[in-house]
Amino acid sequence: MRNFVVVGNRAATTPDFSLEDIPGTSGRIDILCRCINSAFVLSHGIRRDVHVYLILRGGGSPKTIQLRGRDLRHLNPDERTTAALLKKALALEVDSNWTKSTPGIFVRIGDLANLEIFGDGATYYLREDGSDYRGLSSGADGTFVLGDHIGLSEEDEAFMTDLNAAIVSVGPRSLHADHCIVLINNELDRREAANRDESEIDGNGTKE
Amino acid sequence: MRNFVVVGNRAATTPDFSLEDIPGTSGRIDILCRCINSAFVLSHGIRRDVHVYLILRGGGSPKTIQLRGRDLRHLNPDERTTAALLKKALALEVDSNWTKSTPGIFVRIGDLANLEIFGDGATYYLREDGSDYRGLSSGADGTFVLGDHIGLSEEDEAFMTDLNAAIVSVGPRSLHADHCIVLINNELDRREAANRDESEIDGNGTKE
Numbered sequence: 199m200r201n202f203v204v205v206g207n208r209a210a211t212t213p214d215f216s217l218e219d220i221p222g223t224s225g226r227i228d229i230l231c232r233c234i235n236s237a238f239v240l241s242h243g244i245r246r247d248v249h250v251y252l253i254l255r256g257g258g259s260p261k262t263i264q265l266r267g268r269d270l271r272h273l274n275p276d277e278r279t280t281a282a283l284l285k286k287a288l289a290l291e292v293d294s295n296w297t298k299s300t301p302g303i304f305v306r307i308g309d310l311a312n313l314e315i316f317g318d319g320a321t322y323y324l325r326e327d328g329s330d331y332r333g334l335s336s337g338a339d340g341t342f343v344l345g346d347h348i349g350l351s352e353e354d355e356a357f358m359t360d361l362n363a364a365i366v367s368v369g370p371r372s373l374h375a376d377h378c379i380v381l382i383n384n385e386l387d388r389r390e391a392a393n394r395d396e397s398e399i400d401g402n403g404t405k406e
Numbered sequence: 407m408r409n410f411v412v413v414g415n416r417a418a419t420t421p422d423f424s425l426e427d428i429p430g431t432s433g434r435i436d437i438l439c440r441c442i443n444s445a446f447v448l449s450h451g452i453r454r455d456v457h458v459y460l461i462l463r464g465g466g467s468p469k470t471i472q473l474r475g476r477d478l479r480h481l482n483p484d485e486r487t488t489a490a491l492l493k494k495a496l497a498l499e500v501d502s503n504w505t506k507s508t509p510g511i512f513v514r515i516g517d518l519a520n521l522e523i524f525g526d527g528a529t530y531y532l533r534e535d536g537s538d539y540r541g542l543s544s545g546a547d548g549t550f551v552l553g554d555h556i557g558l559s560e561e562d563e564a565f566m567t568d569l570n571a572a573i574v575s576v577g578p579r580s581l582h583a584d585h586c587i588v589l590i591n592n593e594l595d596r597r598e599a600a601n602r603d604e605s606e607i608d609g610n611g612t613k614e
Binding site: 217218219220221228229232235236239240241242274275276277278279326347368369370371372373374377380381384387388390391 | 578
């Protein structure tokens with residue numbers, strides 16, 4: 199499983215934003231929409247082995263929206279329809295339990311530290327001064343934590359340290375979170391393909 | 407210079423589309439907007455060494471929109487404001503000469519075969535069955551031709567063959583054009599950084 203966690207430091211926790219001006223009215227939910235596209239969208243379908251967690255901190259108690267690739271429906275690649283799905287989720291009355299919004303989309307009250315996924319496999323914190331993720335020998339999955347345009351707070355960073363998260367980067371330029379997710383997905387795709395090729399060699403003695 | 411050429415097979419050549427439903431009314435100009443984001447947007451600025459050419463074939467004579475990184479202004483990362491910039495360009499009366507719309511954005515009547523950039527450096531045609539671009543030893547620039555959701559026509563492919571374009575892919579999964587552009591930019595960034603490191607060694611005898 200690939201988990202992408204994106205922290206939206208000012209992202210709206212209510213549906214009171216305009217689809218006609220997402221960047222200006224939602225605390226940059228447009229960034230989160232682009233991350234969803236990068237995490238899930240393939241040419242002919244949706245990545246089923248991906249979960250995305252959006253941490254929304256733009257007012258009142260933080261909320262978390264979870265998107266599960268296996269169950270996702272109605273996801274189009276454009277920002278506006280994705281923002282409309284998030285708006286729908288944010289209109290629900292929720293507590294600290296996951297409440298289903300549309301197929302594959304769940305929402306609850308909760309912050310980064312409340313996520314149960316950490317510890318279940320390797321955790322990576324994406325930061326521009328990190329080690330090159332491409333060079334790291336590793337499996338074909340993991341949990342990847344990214345900040346929006348503001349980045350992670352000191353408190354978040356301390357939490358990452360407590361988790362023993364590896365600090366990684368995706369290249370020599372500083373990129374938006376959605377571009378980083380494209381690069382991580384590509385690297386994991388390549389590792390999966392390489393593992394598949396190896397197991398074919400192991401299984402048959404020769405590679406087809 | 408990095409050139410990205412994206413063919414929009416049904417993309418509107420007039421401004422008669424709705425910013426409230428870009429995918430449904432513009433012949434998928436949303437795809438082209440995401441390609442513009444991938445080509446230019448960095449965390450803290452715009453890639454100045456990139457040109458993008460959008461080939462719009464969705465009605466009447468094909469048009470080409472050129473975006474020049476060095477001169478671009480008013481480019482935000484979200485789809486809607488990018489679509490508004492393209493709408494503005496498409497509202498101009500144009501002939502086969504470049505007409506300036508907003509800073510860094512130019513438009514004219516013309517198709518893929520009318521572009522003057524081919525032959526000036528290597529040309530690459532992105533196709534999912536191509537050779538892995540990551541493995542190809544090459545310089546840190548080039549011209550990259552990509553199709554939208556429909557891909558390139560047989561005629562376009564013949565044109566690519568005439569140009570001796572290398573057919574390349576970016577990984578084991580079939581991806582949207584905007585994700586391919588992120589991956590190409592990253593690969594070129596890495597090559598540039600490696601070349602810089604090498605020239606530092608050559609120049610000083612030691613690497614700083």
